[in-house]
Amino acid sequence: MVDPGRVAALLERVGAEVKAIRQSTERPDEDLHSDNDALPAMKYRLVVAIETTIDIADHIIASEGMRPAQSFADSFAALEEGGWVDGDLAGALQEAARFRNLLVHQYADVDDDRVVETARTRLNDLETYCTTIARRLA
Structure with a gap:
């Protein structure tokens, strides 16, 4: 059974990270690039934020007895199969998981402009996910 308290705490964490990221994206590009701490932060x-969405997915998958995910991105495919998220949201979150892998493992040099653009344009996916999960558990 899904632990609503655990999921609520994780959702709160995603929300706090998204809020902080959104605040930093309001800064002009020149400020972000000239501040040695802004982009690493x-x-x-x-x-x-992305890892926490994965943690939520993995908790739901295990609690609901769904098929185990084969990767972080696959966690969202499993949630879609289980009826927890729709296909569009699952696809967006799979993309987020792959972006997380790029950041963590530095498979390629990550262009700072791409990071800023992703932060400015894809946070809604994380917020939609949080809203979707919270509604499902309500």
Whole structure:
């Protein structure tokens, strides 16, 4: 059975990270690039926010007896299969999980402009996920 308290705490964590990221994205690009701490902090907060969405998914998967995910991205496919999220949201979150892998493992040099653009344009996916999960548990 899904632990609503645990999921609520994780949802709160995602919300706090998204809020902080959104605040930093309001800064002009020049400020972000000239501040030695701004972009590393943004990258870290993105990683934490995305990893926390994965933690939520994995908790639901285990609690509901769904098929085990084969990767972080696959966690969201499993949630879609289980009826917890729709296909569009699952796809967006799979993309987020792959972006997290890129940031963490540095498979390629991550362009700072791409990080800022992702932070400015994809946070709604994380918020939609949190709203979807919270409504399902209400």
